[in-house]
Amino acid sequence: MTEQTQRQAYWTANLKLVAWCLAIWFVVSYLFGIILVDQLNAIKIGGYMLGFWFAQQGSMYTFVVLIFFYAYRMKKLDQKFNVHEE
């Protein structure tokens, strides 16, 4: 692979990863926390209704995990495509 195509492949892989992460980001906040909140509230976890839990707790925990997951996977991609910093 030339450097040019390698960089292109790296960027495509990055975009794919970003798209997956943003899909999860959307699902836990907008879908579970807002759009489907009433349906999910029929399910109870301890004293929490599930939709309410996603809106006030779960979405935030997911955001944290998501960023570290992205950072970890990008580090792997940086190595794989040899575009990492010294």
Added chain:
Amino acid sequence: MDLKILTFLVVGATFALYIGIAIWARAGTTKEFYVAGTGVHPVANGMATAADWMSAASFISMAGLIAFMGYDASVYLMGWTGGYVLLALLLAPYLRKFGKFTVSEFIGERYYSKAARMVAVLCLIVASVTYVIGQMKGVGVAFSRFLEVDFTTGVFVGMAIVFIYAVMGGMKGITYTQIAQYCVLIFAYTVPAIFISLNLTGNPVPQLGLGSSMADGSGTALLDKLDMIVNDLGFALYTAQKKSTLDMFLLTLSLMIGTAGLPHVIMRFFTVPKVADARSSAGWALVFIAILYTTAPAVGAMARLNLVETIQTGPVGAADGNLVYADRPEWFKNWETTGLLAFEDKNGDGRIQYYNDKSEAFADKAASFGWQGNEMVTVDRDIMVLANPEIAQLPNWVIALVAAGGLAAALSTAAGLLLAISTAISHDVIKGMVAPNITEAKELLASRLAMAGAIIVAGYLGINPPGFAAQVVALAFGLAASSIFPALMMGIFNKNMDNIGAIVGMLVGLFSTLIYIFWFKGWFFIPGTEMAANTADNWFLGISPESFGAVGAMLNFLFAYIVSKITPPPPEHIQHLVEDIRVPMGAAKAAAHH
């Protein structure tokens, strides 16, 4: 020990700490002043970002907002945290790779246009100045309430402290001070929350306590109980949705992209050593933010429960079901003297009735009880966090700590915003446009003078707030969401975005949002100049002015895309620049000296 003396001691000790750090972390170069020499460890930077981000509003107001809005306040929780995902995935690593000092500098170079840089500087200064007014006001309020000094004196003391460490240390001094401020504010926030959660549910972790059963042996879940008791008094169910789904959706989105577009947050990611660090540092920032933001819903719900139960001591409607005013607890009296809590005995029975007298469904019931209106005529939502330690009967040193925590939150955010403003003036306006050949020593002097000037302006506006102080947060987020975020994102992800497209997009986003906000809130917030009443019936598709930033951003993307298709593509060296920032390799090294 006397509470007032104790508060002076605790607040004084934290101030001494901040100044000590400032002397230790003096900035010697512009690089240290603007980006702390890009040598800040990602975890340290995350902590500083968290303090930078969490303002007096997060510390003092948010839990109160949640207490009275219930589920609907989720928009703030998700909106002000979800933006960090966008930052980490879409902006921070690329802007770090670009390796310059300011957000406007990136826009200016990426769109090879001084006009674009100017538009960005303008948005940045307006957003930051409006935001900083609220912080200075927060400092004044915290001082006047806890130390019983004059509001103006409070602002002056706050200005002096920020002046010392921000002018001396720039980003370097601010970063290390913010780390200390984060520790103070998070400790002050969580300690009372832990005790209150323990009291009510027996669970010391507030995040779990909120989903637990009451410790009173009834086995009822805390949230179910809260729903029940507020509903019995005619209030809407705590966990139910009151806003429209579309408006909640758009408000959350506006706050998220606004967060990702706020310059004082973005510039924090210029300070880490490597591109990979920018990604993980956003994660650390969110960890430290989430500690407070996931505690806040518990604080809000429990404070609401405590407040209602303190007043409604027995069954609703029973003659002796309400608290006798003469028997009210000490904290109630303390807050009455501030005017933030007020009682008026409307039916003359000497007892306090706290219920929703705006509910028509409940009106008949209330009348049959002999209630003649809600007697808690003022319950300022800001007192929820501040009164918490007193309600939970915690020792005086915890109360003193909460005062120091509130001040830390306000000062750290103010310092970050002031740095964003002074950097824009000295680096983007003076070095970038007026005098490009200025020496480094002179630029450093200019940035210190700009910082001093910004502090004086912010202090003045804090003491004499324009009538619109409460509205400005919507404006700051709306501007950042509709103008800055799309320009940055397209600059990285669309290689063919050109200067004209970007400028048209920014202006369309900026003005559509400004006009929509002014339309319902008055031109420049001047009362009486509204074009239509600010009610849901008048809003376009039911979208509130606060939520319009997301629509402005979409218009920005749309117009920029269309214009870029019919205008010449950017020159080759710009396309190479974009390709270059997309890979981490070859990022500028961190400064070795300290």
